[in-house]
Amino acid sequence: MANAILKNDVIMAGIGGMGVLMAGKLLAWAALEKHKYVSWLPSYGVEKRGGVCECTVIFSNSEISSPLLDQAKTLIVFAGSQLGTFESRVNGNGIMLIDSADIKEEAKRSDYKLIKIPAVKTAHEKGDSKISNLIMLGAYIGATQVLSHELVQETVKKNLGKDDVTKNRNKEAIQLGIKLGSAAMQ
Template sequence: MTTEIILAGFGGQGILFAGKVLAYCALIDNREISWLPSYGPEMRGGTANCSVCISDEPIGSPVVANPDYLIAMNGPSYKKFIDAVKPGGLVLLDNSIVDEKCTRSDVKAISLPATDMASDAGLNGAANMVLLGRMLAETSLFSMETVQKAMEKCIPPKRAHLIASNLKAIELGMAQK
């Protein structure tokens, strides 16, 4: 079975980091993985998206044309990718930033004020992890134990103090189910 995910938003929102966490989760669970980042030359404030493929068998291409899951952290990303999500897929929106409402009836759409939730919890900049947590709660792709191990791999030792806050943000998102 193959699961394809697109995470998209502005540079600086942690899109690539969230995708990297998913990739490490898959590695830890001995799954096949591809992680394909895409971002504009302007970095912060520009567009950023990340395609993640997780599979039980070798992956032929890292390109995700029709994702099973979409995490959209801004309006332009939502507009760009919403029509590509497979019927029966899952769409997660940060409605602190995304004004659009999902009108597709063939996907499950969840709007979460992730940026506001993260800020209110003292976790500024962790909206990406709130949305990732909600996706993990909806899909059961990985256990929290796997997520913690992945986080420990993704965050360098000199920034180890950020592991706890990122895990707290994931748990905050999971608790919204």
């Protein structure tokens, strides 16, 4: 088993301004600590905010042939209203994590695990809507266990926030997400 190829691929999608690309960068930076090969590929329109955006993150112990993904093992959708738009992008037997706010339609497929995360609601309850992306990132880590909780928290601490208040808020957001993601897999 020591020579087994370990590869994780993720598509993160949402609306510009939601922190989708930052969450993807944070995941890639954390993965760099444990994996030799990591790619992060953003995709977005000309709008700064409000347009559809996504990124792919792939991390592996073997070379990555292409950073492009039509489908991924895990799909993280930051805007509930985009369930139908992105549902085709998750592999059969994969996982889709989606913010439970504003889901307007039912899933059309049943061959993957759908996990609804109240990221926006939780962020508002904590008084800071800007942390919903960290809650979603934490939920991914909690649901999949692909990287250690501590590694992701340390990566967020190192790369986001200059003051202790912000760093503590970010740490709490990741922890909340990890709990939500872990609980969803029970």
